[in-house]
Amino acid sequence: MILYDLPISSYGCKTRILLRHKNLQWQSVSPPDGYGSPAYCQIIPAGTIPALDDDGFTLCDSEAIAEYINEIAPTPAMLPADVKDRATARSLSRFHDSRIEPVLRAYFGQVTPASRDAAFIKDNAILLQKRFDQLAQMVTPRPFLCGSSLSLADCGFVPSFAILNRLQVILGFSIHLDESLRAYETALANHPSITEELHGYYEAFDSWVAAKLNP
Ligand SMILES: N[C@@H](CCC(=O)N[C@@H](CS)C(=O)NCC(=O)O)C(=O)O
Known part of the structure; x- marks a missing residue:
C-alpha cells in the first residue's frame, strides 16, 4: 500500500x-x-x-x-459490534473532522508572528473551548471514545491534542479540557499503536513551527 x-x-x-x-x-x-x-x-x-x-x-x-x-483488515476491529455504538463512533469521528480540527487549523495562519491577530486568536479560542465542551458532553471516554479499545473515532484526536498543546504555548491562549478529556489524551499518548507516531508528529509540527518563527 x-x-x-x-x-x-x-x-x-x-x-x-x-x-x-x-x-x-x-x-x-x-x-x-x-x-x-x-x-x-x-x-x-x-x-x-x-x-x-x-x-x-x-x-x-x-x-x-x-x-x-x-x-x-478486520482485526483488530476498530468499530463497535453494536449498530448504534458504531453510528456513535462515526458521529464522534466526524465531530472531530468537521467541528474541532478546522477550528485548530484556523490558527495555522497565526503562527508567523507578523500575521498574528490578537482578536482572532481570542475569538477562535472561545469557539474551540465550546467545541471541546460539546465533546465532553457527548462522550465520557473509558478510556477511549468507544470503550476499552482504540476505535476509528480516536485516531484523529491524537494529532489534534498535540496541535492544541503546542498552539496554546505559541499563541498564548488557554483551553480548559474537562478532566475526562485530559485522561483520554493521556490514554491515547500511552497506547502502543500511538506513542511513536505521536512523537514523530510532535517533531514534524515543531519543525514546521520553527520554520515559521525563524524563516
Ligand atoms: N477531509 C479530508 C481533509 C484532508 C486535508 O484537508 N488535508 C490537507 C492537508 S492536512 C490537504 O490536503 N490540503 C490541501 C487542500 O485542501 O487542497 C481528510 O480527512 O482526508
Whole structure:
C-alpha cells in the first residue's frame, strides 16, 4: 500500500495510527510537487492528503480510508459490534473532522508572528473551548471514545491534542479540557499503536513551527 501524505499532515497522522494499529505494511510517499499540484491531481484528483493507493485502487479522505482499511483488515476491529455504538463512533469521528480540527487549523495562519491577530486568536479560542465542551458532553471516554479499545473515532484526536498543546504555548491562549478529556489524551499518548507516531508528529509540527518563527 502507498499512502500519500506528509509527516506534518494531521489527517495523515490519523491514518498512520490506523495502519499501525492494524499491523499493516505501507509506504508513505510525499505527493509529487506537493498536495494540490497538477502532478498529484493526476493521481488523486481531489489533491488532498492523505490518499491511499492499494494495488492501483486509489482513495482520498481519511474517513473513507479508515472505513476501507477497517473492512479489508478486520482485526483488530476498530468499530463497535453494536449498530448504534458504531453510528456513535462515526458521529464522534466526524465531530472531530468537521467541528474541532478546522477550528485548530484556523490558527495555522497565526503562527508567523507578523500575521498574528490578537482578536482572532481570542475569538477562535472561545469557539474551540465550546467545541471541546460539546465533546465532553457527548462522550465520557473509558478510556477511549468507544470503550476499552482504540476505535476509528480516536485516531484523529491524537494529532489534534498535540496541535492544541503546542498552539496554546505559541499563541498564548488557554483551553480548559474537562478532566475526562485530559485522561483520554493521556490514554491515547500511552497506547502502543500511538506513542511513536505521536512523537514523530510532535517533531514534524515543531519543525514546521520553527520554520515559521525563524524563516
Ligand atoms: N477531509 C479530508 C481533509 C484532508 C486535508 O484537508 N488535508 C490537507 C492537508 S492536512 C490537504 O490536503 N490540503 C490541501 C487542500 O485542501 O487542497 C481528510 O480527512 O482526508
